[in-house]
Amino acid sequence: MKHGERITRFLRDETGAVTVDYVVLSGALTGVGVTTAAAVSGGVNTLAQNIASELMGTSAQTQNILASDGFAGGDRAGWTGGTVMDIDQFGELLVMAAGETMTRTVEIPEGTEQVTFSFDVASGDTVDLETAFFYLNDELITHLNSQSRPTASEETNLAFLGNDGSTPAGFSARYETIRINENIGGDPYWKDSITRVYLTMDNPPPEVTFAMTNNLNEGIDNEFYGLDNFEVSY
Ligand SMILES: [Ca+2]
Ligand SMILES: [Ca+2]
Ligand SMILES: [Ca+2]
Missing domain, CATH: 2.60.120.260 (Galactose-binding domain-like)
Known part of the structure; x- marks a missing residue:
């Protein structure tokens, strides 16, 4: 019986460990997702700013009055x-x-x-x-x-x-x-x-x-x- 209980506990532990691993892993993956989204939106924002300043630069060019x-x-x-x-x-x-x-x-x-x-x-x-x-x-x-x-x-x-x-x-x-x-x-x-x-x-x-x-x-x-x-x- 003792041996059987030990196996059961072992299996539970293993299950528990897997669950913990999954939570940690999915948490880490979510973190990667957030980081990636932030990086992509950051890139898009930078690109938008570049386009905006490029457009402003163009209009400013025609407004340089000497x-x-x-x-x-x-x-x-x-x-x-x-x-x-x-x-x-x-x-x-x-x-x-x-x-x-x-x-x-x-x-x-x-x-x-x-x-x-x-x-x-x-x-x-x-x-x-x-x-x-x-x-x-x-x-x-x-x-x-x-x-x-x-x-x-x-x-x-x-x-x-x-x-x-x-x-x-x-x-x-x-x-x-x-x-x-x-x-x-x-x-x-x-x-x-x-x-x-x-x-x-x-x-x-x-x-x-x-x-x-x-x-x-x-x-x-x-x-x-x-x-x-x-x-x-x-
Ligand atoms: Ca005249
Ligand atoms: Ca005049
Ligand atoms: Ca004349």
């Missing part, structure tokens, strides 16, 4: 040449007289891959297929052929980039028509236009000078090219 000039209150800080004029309907513009050159130098952070110059060009009154020229560091990037007065045969105004906007290597130029065939301001008889121009420069040096000139042949009160909403960004 210069922003609207000439409000006659402010022309940083510019050489040109005269700020408050022309009815156009507002305050940096106006370029016949043959005049206007420049603005901007410091570019090291490692910038591409810098963008964007600005509105107002073609006022009797501009008749005369041209505004745009330079970056003395290199002619593109030119705007504009006709802001009504032609003799039809009242059609024009504004387009010369050479179809083709540019030297490492630069690009494009434009958008903001207003055309309208009497915006100046002399109400002569129609005007506003063209937004975008220039880009790849791998810019630490300092870039934007310059704008023209081949107008009349006084500022007869025709003008005006600059507004000038912005440099990367």
Whole structure:
């Protein structure tokens, strides 16, 4: 009998031991599961944060403004040449007289891959297929052929980039028509236009000078090219 009881106890102990082992083991497995879930969710969270900061980085990239000039209150800080004029309907513009050159130098952070110059060009009154020229560091990037007065045969105004906007290597130029065939301001008889121009420069040096000139042949009160909403960004 004693021997039998011992066997029974032994079996019970074995069963008990197995049960204990199972509890410990399943507990350990649950622990591994929790740890794995935490690790995976941690990884997913990190990935989500990476995507979020990547997206924020992208939007922040377009918001790095190096210069922003609207000439409000006659402010022309940083510019050489040109005269700020408050022309009815156009507002305050940096106006370029016949043959005049206007420049603005901007410091570019090291490692910038591409810098963008964007600005509105107002073609006022009797501009008749005369041209505004745009330079970056003395290199002619593109030119705007504009006709802001009504032609003799039809009242059609024009504004387009010369050479179809083709540019030297490492630069690009494009434009958008903001207003055309309208009497915006100046002399109400002569129609005007506003063209937004975008220039880009790849791998810019630490300092870039934007310059704008023209081949107008009349006084500022007869025709003008005006600059507004000038912005440099990367
Ligand atoms: Ca303005
Ligand atoms: Ca003219
Ligand atoms: Ca006008």
